[in-house]
Structure formats: C-alpha cells, structure tokens
Amino acid sequence: MDLSGRFREPRAPGDNGSMDDIDPVEQALHAARALVLADLVAREVAAAEVVSMVEESVTHRRWWVEQWPEGVSYVAGLVAQDVQDALLERYGRWPLCPVCATGDPHALDVEPELGPDPHWVCGKQGVVVAPVGGLK
Numbered sequence: 001m002d003l004s005g006r007f008r009e010p011r012a013p014g015d016n017g018s019m020d021d022i023d024p025v026e027q028a029l030h031a032a033r034a035l036v037l038a039d040l041v042a043r044e045v046a047a048a049e050v051v052s053m054v055e056e057s058v059t060h061r062r063w064w065v066e067q068w069p070e071g072v073s074y075v076a077g078l079v080a081q082d083v084q085d086a087l088l089e090r091y092g093r094w095p096l097c098p099v100c101a102t103g104d105p106h107a108l109d110v111e112p113e114l115g116p117d118p119h120w121v122c123g124k125q126g127v128v129v130a131p132v133g134g135l136k
C-alpha cells in the first residue's frame with residue numbers, strides 16, 4: 001500500500017507513534033486480516049483475487065463494528081467466515097478438514113461463529129483443529 005499521499009497529523013516532539021495511537025478497531029481488523037491471510041497462505045490459496053476477498057470482508061466488518069462496537073473482538077472469526085463463504089461461491093470448500101481421512105472432504109467450521117478467540121473445528125468429529133491464523 002502506498003501511504004505517501006496520505007495526510008499525516010503533526011506529532012508532538014518525541015512521539016514516534018506507538019501502537020497506543022492506533023484505533024482499537026483498526027488494530028482488531030488488522031489482526032483479523034493477518035490471521036486469515038496466514039491461514040490462506042498455509043493452504044496455498046493466497047492468490048491476488050483471494051486476498052481481495054479478505055480486503056472486501058475487512059471493509060465490510062469495519063462498517064459492522066462501527067454499528068456494533070461491542071463486537072470488535074469478534075471480527076477475526078467473522079472475517080474468516082466471510083472469506084470461507086466467498087471461496088465457497090467461487091472456488092470450493094476451504095479449509096478442508098485434515099482430521100477426516102475418509103468420506104467426502106468437508107470444510108472446517110469457525111467456532112464460535114460470533115465470539116472472541118475463534119478456532120477452526122471439524123464439525124463431524126467435534127475436534128478443534130487450530131486457532132484461526134494457526135492452520136498448518
């Protein structure tokens with residue numbers, strides 16, 4: 001991203017812009033983006049078009065958190081589900097369950113659907129596979 005054209009507020013002397021300056025909503029969205037991208041990279045689906053799906057979701061969830069600030073800690077799980085839905089429409093199931101060796105391949109679910117600290121779960125066996133951002 002090119003930040004050169006962006007307006008920058010003047011800073012007080014000695015203020016190097018710590019993380020405290022960053023809006024917690026932006027921090028949460030940034031973290032959500034990083035976690036979901038890490039999972040996409042782990043499963044080798046981080047093509048440009050897929051990355052833009054993540055960006056679309058982050059943009060949508062920024063609006064969503066503005067409507068419902070209490071939901072700020074839920075955005076990682078929501079972005080993961082948005083991307084999962086977008087991939088299902090255009091490519092297919094993601095991420096495939098690594099636990100079930102037999103039967104039709106199925107996608108992992110995000111749990112909780114609406115809550116903090118989201119994980120990828122095999123819904124068939126009720127097994128937690130990895131935290132969102134922790135797929136291998």
Ligand SMILES: [Zn+2]
Nearest residue numbers: 097100122124
């Ligand atoms: Zn499974």
